[in-house]
Amino acid sequence: MHQPTIIDIARQLGISKSTVSRALTAHPNVNEKTRQRVLELAEKLDYQRNQLAISLLTNQTRTIGIMVPEFISFFFPKVIIGAQEELAKAGYNVVICHSNESYEIEVTNARSLFASRVDGLIVSHTKETRNFDHFRTFTRKSIPVVFFNRVWESDEVSKVVVDDYTGAYQAVEHLVQTGRRRIAHLSGPDSLPNSRSRQNGYLDALRHYEVPVDPSLIISYDLTLEKANIYVNHLLSLPEPPDALFTINDPTAIEAIQVIKARGLRIPQDVAVVGFSDDPISALIEPGLTTVAQPVDEIGRQAAACLLAQLQATNPVAEVQTVVLPTRLIVRGSS
Amino acid sequence: MHQPTIIDIARQLGISKSTVSRALTAHPNVNEKTRQRVLELAEKLDYQRNQLAISLLTNQTRTIGIMVPEFISFFFPKVIIGAQEELAKAGYNVVICHSNESYEIEVTNARSLFASRVDGLIVSHTKETRNFDHFRTFTRKSIPVVFFNRVWESDEVSKVVVDDYTGAYQAVEHLVQTGRRRIAHLSGPDSLPNSRSRQNGYLDALRHYEVPVDPSLIISYDLTLEKANIYVNHLLSLPEPPDALFTINDPTAIEAIQVIKARGLRIPQDVAVVGFSDDPISALIEPGLTTVAQPVDEIGRQAAACLLAQLQATNPVAEVQTVVLPTRLIVRGSS
DNA sequence: TTATTATTTCGGAATAATCCAAAATGCACC
DNA sequence: GGTGCATTTTGGATTATTCCGAAATAATAA
Numbered sequence: 266m267h268q269p270t271i272i273d274i275a276r277q278l279g280i281s282k283s284t285v286s287r288a289l290t291a292h293p294n295v296n297e298k299t300r301q302r303v304l305e306l307a308e309k310l311d312y313q314r315n316q317l318a319i320s321l322l323t324n325q326t327r328t329i330g331i332m333v334p335e336f337i338s339f340f341f342p343k344v345i346i347g348a349q350e351e352l353a354k355a356g357y358n359v360v361i362c363h364s365n366e367s368y369e370i371e372v373t374n375a376r377s378l379f380a381s382r383v384d385g386l387i388v389s390h391t392k393e394t395r396n397f398d399h400f401r402t403f404t405r406k407s408i409p410v411v412f413f414n415r416v417w418e419s420d421e422v423s424k425v426v427v428d429d430y431t432g433a434y435q436a437v438e439h440l441v442q443t444g445r446r447r448i449a450h451l452s453g454p455d456s457l458p459n460s461r462s463r464q465n466g467y468l469d470a471l472r473h474y475e476v477p478v479d480p481s482l483i484i485s486y487d488l489t490l491e492k493a494n495i496y497v498n499h500l501l502s503l504p505e506p507p508d509a510l511f512t513i514n515d516p517t518a519i520e521a522i523q524v525i526k527a528r529g530l531r532i533p534q535d536v537a538v539v540g541f542s543d544d545p546i547s548a549l550i551e552p553g554l555t556t557v558a559q560p561v562d563e564i565g566r567q568a569a570a571c572l573l574a575q576l577q578a579t580n581p582v583a584e585v586q587t588v589v590l591p592t593r594l595i596v597r598g599s600s
Numbered sequence: 601m602h603q604p605t606i607i608d609i610a611r612q613l614g615i616s617k618s619t620v621s622r623a624l625t626a627h628p629n630v631n632e633k634t635r636q637r638v639l640e641l642a643e644k645l646d647y648q649r650n651q652l653a654i655s656l657l658t659n660q661t662r663t664i665g666i667m668v669p670e671f672i673s674f675f676f677p678k679v680i681i682g683a684q685e686e687l688a689k690a691g692y693n694v695v696i697c698h699s700n701e702s703y704e705i706e707v708t709n710a711r712s713l714f715a716s717r718v719d720g721l722i723v724s725h726t727k728e729t730r731n732f733d734h735f736r737t738f739t740r741k742s743i744p745v746v747f748f749n750r751v752w753e754s755d756e757v758s759k760v761v762v763d764d765y766t767g768a769y770q771a772v773e774h775l776v777q778t779g780r781r782r783i784a785h786l787s788g789p790d791s792l793p794n795s796r797s798r799q800n801g802y803l804d805a806l807r808h809y810e811v812p813v814d815p816s817l818i819i820s821y822d823l824t825l826e827k828a829n830i831y832v833n834h835l836l837s838l839p840e841p842p843d844a845l846f847t848i849n850d851p852t853a854i855e856a857i858q859v860i861k862a863r864g865l866r867i868p869q870d871v872a873v874v875g876f877s878d879d880p881i882s883a884l885i886e887p888g889l890t891t892v893a894q895p896v897d898e899i900g901r902q903a904a905a906c907l908l909a910q911l912q913a914t915n916p917v918a919e920v921q922t923v924v925l926p927t928r929l930i931v932r933g934s935s
Numbered sequence: 936t937t938a939t940t941a942t943t944t945c946g947g948a949a950t951a952a953t954c955c956a957a958a959a960t961g962c963a964c965c
Numbered sequence: 966g967g968t969g970c971a972t973t974t975t976g977g978a979t980t981a982t983t984c985c986g987a988a989a990t991a992a993t994a995a
Binding site for chain 3: 603605606607621650653654656658
């Protein structure tokens with residue numbers, strides 16, 4: 266009933282477990298005949314090596330933990346796939362945790378990944394995360410951590426981000442150049458660096474083109490669709506409503522489009538909409554959503570590359586780096 | 601530099617490692633004073649227990665593997681979240697593997713999960729999978745396996761499926777009742793049981809309403825969007841083109857809608873379209889997609905429940921079961 | 936045959952934790 | 966102080982594997 270072990274093989278063949286171990290691991294110091302006998306019996310007994318025992322001994326699991334706040338929208342799954350492809354090539358396995366945007370679940374997940382001794386971590390944190398001690402647990406033991414999208418601004422970790430500032434700047438520039446003057450911005454929580462960068466891009470574009478900044482048109486919210494709905498309705502009810510809307514992400518923009526349509530307003534004639542991320546839905550809805558595209562699977566691949574660089578380095582701390590990837594404005598019918 | 605262990609704590613406190621172990625695990629046979637001293641030092645040294653060592657000893661990892669063919673579309677992530685919620689309540693962790701619809705990657709993933717000694721498996725296999733030996737490795741060692749959506753028709757494993765037959769029957773019944781006579785069906789590979797069930801529902805509905813079955817209107821394909829595009833174009837180019845299209849899933853239906861629109865045909869006047877799954881995009885596109893909804897996170901929860909039942913049973917084999925969940929037709933503008 | 940070298944095998948240590956029987960300690964009572 | 970009992974602690978075994986120095990065996994040369 267129990268799993269066969271190398272000791273079972275050794276006993277049945279009348280040899281020592283060390284010899285079996287070497288035969289099974291392509292070690293040179295073993296007679297070819299012995300190796301054949303071991304391999305045959307292993308096959309016959311359906312022997313499967315116990316990775317737990319090896320990991321305990323070598324103190325490396327060849328497993329990378331990936332932590333994301335959610336994976337319903339296309340963004341995080343796509344990043345994960347990119348990272349996984351790259352890591353698999355290097356012989357690493359991947360375990361995925363999602364926190365459902367809950368700080369507490371994130372902390373629990375981090376603890377659990379630490380206890381199971383992952384060799385490294387790729388993270389995008391929750392919107393609630395303000396305290397990063399649960400990641401410091403890793404860096405303190407020299408376990409490399411790479412952040413992407415939502416990043417911990419610490420020099421203990423590598424980061425992969427897109428050029429949020431320029432992406433936002435170009436989006437707003439496009440709106441100004443197509444004649445918009447009252448451009449509202451649905452922004453994320455100020456605690457998220459990418460949210461701040463996008464907001465700065467928005468502000469600088471307005472200033473550069475000498476469009477007056479109206480604080481009542483800038484709304485930071487919690488990224489839930491319910492709140493998005495409420496705030497878009499609020500904006501459209503203003504005495505001087507906006508003639509354009511630039512949102513922190515595509516799901517928000519898509520929700521906005523539903524609200525605008527429901528109010529009988531035309532897109533883009535009455536209100537133009539621009540999102541951020543190029544969610545596949547953007548191309549399918551009517552009108553198509555103008556959006557700032559980011560190289561999603563490249564983000565995952567770069568994050569994996571950063572991590573592998575640190576894992577393979579003799580001095581991992583020296584390999585800490587920040588990668589900034591370009592964005593690209595895709596103009597569709599909504600603007 | 602190295603991780604503190606219970607032996608470090610024991611040495612520093614001048615007590616035995618067994619006592620430290622008991623103090624740390626809320627075991628009764630330990631003096632309250634000793635426990636306090638141990639807990640304090642553990643905190644101070646930032647001690648984290650090594651789950652690998654415990655798993656090796658107890659031969660259980662409290663980890664469940666989830667294997668899916670992809671997770672870009674909303675379906676699999678949603679199932680995973682449902683399962684994860686249920687498993688977390690019971691104190692289990694989850695590791696997720698995706699095979700990208702590749703049989704070979706699926707086999708590799710199964711091996712890797714086995715080597716890391718997961719306590720159970722939740723699986724939806726690839727469209728290529730014909731041989732299930734890599735799952736038999738688990739059942740042979742009494743490690744419970746639950747399939748969902750795409751299931752291995754074996755009495756060694758539990759299964760969670762929706763009533764594909766009735767869902768498809770009702771979809772086609774709806775099309776007949778709204779006056780359609782030439783209803784095409786884009787079906788999946790015959791090797792997938794859910795694909796066959798949906799096709800049978802389609803056929804029986806036609807027969808029941810005495811609508812002639814035209815084999816040239818039934819196309820089994822490989823579920824890629826490129827092929828979907830080609831086959832929809834092919835159907836629309838027939839001398840007697842279909843006046844309705846029932847597809848195996850929503851992504852296919854959405855692709856079909858793009859093709860039909862591009863050809864200048866009207867939906868639903870010229871061609872009605874019905875999908876399967878109620879992907880969130882379905883409600884957002886123009887026209888809204890009529891579709892057969894399935895209780896997605898309930899599938900995940902039920903799969904987790906099946907697995908937990910087997911894990912907690914003294915005789916896991918007796919707990920093997922099949923759960924069938926109901927579907928519900930959602931009528932929107934496309935029909 | 937014997938010495939030398941190369942190849943192959945062996946047995947124990949190590950990894951970090953839990954568990955259990957046995958030993959030690961503490962305390963009350965006579 | 967000794968006895969009995971409860972509480973607490975100890976040391977060694979256990980889990981599956983790798984690694985390493987030592988030992989055994991085989992092959993080669995003198």
